[in-house]
Amino acid sequence: MATSDTSKPLRGAQARQAVLDAAGDAFLADGLRKTSIESIARAAGVSRPTVYAHFADKEDIFRTIVAKLHDEQFTAMRAATTSDGPVAGRLHAALLARFAPFVALTSSSEHGAELLDENSRVCGDITRASRTRSLRVLEQVLKDGERDGELDLAALDLTAAQAARVVYDAARGAKEDASVTPAAFRRSLQRLVDVLLRGLAR
Template structure:
């Protein structure tokens, strides 16, 4: 199983490369970006770049790991924060999903970068599993705090978390505007919140 790395203490040289590479990928797309472009953006020589990364796909995967790791940390922070369950969950989904993708979606090469998902499918699968686990734990805590027996309702925290993420995944194919995505996500979260209330 692949672990999504914690990039809080990332090596500054590696961070500079990933930051520069992200900018060039967004500006030129993956296909048109060269290792020379990335080296220039990171203010280093191409041979020095090759000492850390074997190719641009390797760099793309490292960027994905960095973004996915940040996403999980944002979700954990939001879920552990103050406020009602629906507010915390809304902040978590916005920070971990909707806001995280803004730079890619608004880029002229966003569609091309999103089409690269097959090269990071294993990372995305692990990320989704981690995120669903954190959301399920928050749902379970809320149910226990409210004195709600989810099993008696034919539900489980994992089922509700999977339902939320399946709904969000479907929403992305239908809605591209981030504000409309937030409204749709809030509606899904309200449905889950209702399930967590005593009948």
């Protein structure tokens, strides 16, 4: 005999998280442009009004997901720089923590290029704020390298802050191709750090 579904509808934080999870899957599968609030609500097991109770529109959902990714990656980036060791290894680990998760996501979706474009359009302020935080971490690593005698920034008339911007922007550029695989990005990042630090070495 069939039984009725007595499960309670999702509410509050559970409903919000279900929407974020469903939307994240939908954006990867279909891209932001083709994903609708209706399809997100259906996949999350909630009503459209429930989605709108938590988010203004699908771009608001996208921004929330991107902001969380940035926060997680910044935390991992900071953790990667706390270990002892040569500055090259710490920089590589920090940049890998910062960018590799995005590379893994965009390369796993046939809509990766679109998601990168939409990220620039919808989440520019989030990206800029994340860049500012990340630069402070890289600047400290470079200052440590200079203090420990590994780097000679003054020889190139560079401050640690300027060198941090060069390193960060070069690494960010390496991930902007949506077709790059995580393994290829890792190799490119290693070469990039090696070349840049060779020029900064004492």
